[in-house]
Amino acid sequence: MHIHYHYVSIIIVLCFSIRAITCSIIEVKAGESRELPTCSIKSSFGTRWYRSSTSVKDLIVSTDDESISRPSNGRYILQSDGALSIRKIDISDADSYFCRDEVTGKGANYQLIVNYLEVPVLKLPVTYSKIGENATFICSSKGVPNLYNVTWLKNGNVIDVYDTLKYSQTNTTSLEIIRLEQTDTGRYQCKVENDAFKDEEGKSSRSEYFRVSYLGEITLKSPDIHLRKNTTGLFVCSLTAYGYPPISTEWLKDGKLLNVSNKGKYMKSFIKRYLFLEINRVNEMDEGAYQCRAENAAYNRNEGKLSNIGTLSLLSTMDSNYSFEVSENRKAGLIVGIAFVGLAVGILLTSSVFLIFGKIKASKNQVPEASHQTKEAVYTVYNGEQKGTLYQDLQRKTDDTPVYINVKRKK
Incomplete structure (x- = not known):
């Protein structure tokens, strides 16, 4: 407001620097129509209106000229009493206007102030904003009088900018969100006001979508695999979340990127946050430490997420025989156990039958x-x-x- 009053005081000085009978300041909102009072005493004959933003005066309307308006946009109209009517005033109409009565030699000077307020433009960060970082929004707008209030909204609700643990403002046209969280994702707007355009007449920006960048954790579900030669191995990794921007995944072996282009050897797939690596016909060359990695445009290279290590190893011939013998012994033990349980159940059922029969017989007696x-x-x-x-x-x-x-x- 101080700047606006200062601006008006400058206009007053300029107004009175021009010799005229009267010097008045007229304020009007952009889009409205306004009539500047006449300086003629009797009629509009001999009345001329000038516009002067500099020392040079431009004739815009006169009664002694065949041209009714100059420029010929039809917005300047000379009324019958010599008043100047300006229709649909815009920002460019803010200027000094001088009325002169050529018959009497008298005149009047008017300074037209056009109050306006531009629709603000909300500017979001141009780079990815990651969890834990800060993000600054800028609300860009101009107006006369100057802006005095900016309201920030998220998903249609007013943001409490006085929550200094979450928000910071160096001025009213900027908003900084401190230590971003995934919940800060949403649609943001800003609304600006000045003394001429308040409340419902204030102007709001377009709703802009802001999304916090993140990347979920990744875990190898099958850490150690022991296989016989020429069988198939399978590693499975899971993500806690997909992440934003869209992620890409890859497999590593012994700390180096694994080339899975050989479709006959490797089968790679990604289904519902699960990453699969199938290794066909495993051999000694496939033994080693395996990991999966996820990254996106915001979290790449060293910032990408790397899983725990899983190993693949081949069973030796002795390990295979031992495994087979243990399996056969387990099967034999299982059969013996089943037979024993069956015998016990049979004895129990037989005893129950005799007991019931005895009770029935006693009951009949x-x-x-x-x-x-x-x-x-x-x-x-x-x-x-x-x-x-x-x-x-x-x-x-x-x-x-x-x-x-x-x-x-x-x-």
């Missing part, structure tokens, strides 16, 4: 023939027992034989 009653809920007296002994909840075994099971003594 305890339930002699009972006298049949027509009602199921009746109490029944059994033969061979003391009279008055009663049973309840009886069930018939068949319709023909009056033998009941699941009996309960009634106390």
